[in-house]
Amino acid sequence: MDGRKRYSSDSERDPDPSPKRPRHSDLPAPAAHSTHPQPAMHSSGATSNGNGHAHDGATADADALPPLSLSILGVEPLDEFIREVADFIHYQISSRPQDLNGLVEVEAKVGVLRDRDTGQRLQLPVLVETILQPNSIDLRFESNMSPKQHQHYNKLLNNLKTTPSSAHPSSTLAYQHLHLVDSFYAPDGGRGEKIRVTRDEKTGEVRACVRKIRLADLNIYSPKRAADWRISVNLEVPGASARPSLLSFCVPSVQ
Numbered sequence: 001m002d003g004r005k006r007y008s009s010d011s012e013r014d015p016d017p018s019p020k021r022p023r024h025s026d027l028p029a030p031a032a033h034s035t036h037p038q039p040a041m042h043s044s045g046a047t048s049n050g051n052g053h054a055h056d057g058a059t060a061d062a063d064a065l066p067p068l069s070l071s072i073l074g075v076e077p078l079d080e081f082i083r084e085v086a087d088f089i090h091y092q093i094s095s096r097p098q099d100l101n102g103l104v105e106v107e108a109k110v111g112v113l114r115d116r117d118t119g120q121r122l123q124l125p126v127l128v129e130t131i132l133q134p135n136s137i138d139l140r141f142e143s144n145m146s147p148k149q150h151q152h153y154n155k156l157l158n159n160l161k162t163t164p165s166s167a168h169p170s171s172t173l174a175y176q177h178l179h180l181v182d183s184f185y186a187p188d189g190g191r192g193e194k195i196r197v198t199r200d201e202k203t204g205e206v207r208a209c210v211r212k213i214r215l216a217d218l219n220i221y222s223p224k225r226a227a228d229w230r231i232s233v234n235l236e237v238p239g240a241s242a243r244p245s246l247l248s249f250c251v252p253s254v255q
Contacts, residue, residue, distance in 0.1 A: 084131055085218065085231065092215045092233040100213070102237035111143035113221055113228045122228070124221055132219045141219065141230050180207060187211065196236075211237040 070076045093104050113122040116138045124130065145153075160173050179201040184194045198208040213235040220229050 081129070081131065088216070088218050089231070089233060096215060096235055097213075100235060100237050102210075102213070102235045105212075105232075105234040105236055107232045107234065109141070109143045109230045109232065110145065110149075110227050111141050111230065113139050113219055113230075114142055116140055122221060124223070126221070126223060128224070129220060129222045132221055134216060134218065139219070141217070141228075143230075184212075209239065211239065213237065 089106055093106075096104065113132075114120065115122055122137070122139055157175055161175065181199050181201050183197045183199070185197070187193045187195055193214070194212045196208070196210050196212050197206060199206055215233045215235060217233075218231040220231070222228050
C-alpha cells in the first residue's frame with residue numbers, strides 16, 4: 001500500500017499555511033442566558049501551555065502513562081555495534097592457540113587512525129562512529145596522547161575510584177598506578193610477536209618477561225571525535241624462549 005495514502009502531514013494538506021496566532025483560551029464562552037456563576041480555576045504550581053490548559057510536568061497524569069514498548073514487535077532492538085565488538089573478542093579468545101600456556105590480554109587504546117601513504121588522519125564517508133573491517137584499509141594506529149590528555153584520564157580514573165557511583169554497583173573499580181618501564185624486542189623469526197621486558201622504574205629490577213603474540217585488532221573510526229580507538233586481543237606467554245639472547249634479562253621470570 002502506498003504510504004502516502006495512509007499518512008498525511010500538515011504540509012501536504014496546506015502547502016502554504018498562513019501564520020496562526022496563538023490561542024490564549026479554549027474555554028467555551030458562557031451562554032448568554034446562563035445566570036449561574038462559572039466555577040473558579042485554581043492552580044497550585046501549574047503552568048499554562050499557551051492554550052489555556054494548566055499542566056504540571058510532575059503530575060500524576062504523566063505518571064499514569066503506560067511504559068513505552070521495546071519496539072513494535074515487543075522485542076528489544078539489537079545493538080549491532082556492541083554485538084560486533086563482543087563477537088570479535090569472544091572469537092579471538094576461543095580460537096587462540098591452545099598449545100601456548102599464556103594469558104589473554106584485551107586492550108582498548110585511544111589514538112588516531114592514519115593513512116599509511118599520506119600520514120593524515122583517515123577520512124571515510126561515514127557520519128557516525130564505525131567499526132572497520134579488519135585488514136580492509138592500509139592504515140596505522142597512532143596511540144600517542146598529549147600530557148594534557150593523560151592528565152584528564154588520570155583525573156577521571158581517580159574520581160571513579162574515590163567517588164561512589166551507582167553506575168557500577170555490582171563491579172568495583174580498581175586500578176594501580178605502577179612505575180614500570182617496558183622494553184620491546186623482536187623475536188627470532190616470529191611475525192606479529194614481541195618480547196616485553198618489564199622493569200621497575202626506580203630499581204631496574206625485572207618484574208616480568210613475556211612473549212606477546214598479537215591475535216587481532218579491531219579499529220573504530222570516530223569522525224565526530226578528536227580521536228579514534230582500537231581493541232587489541234593479545235596472548236602473553238611467560239619466558240623468552242623465542243629469543244635465547246634475552247634469557248639473561250628474564251632469569252627472574254623463567255620457570
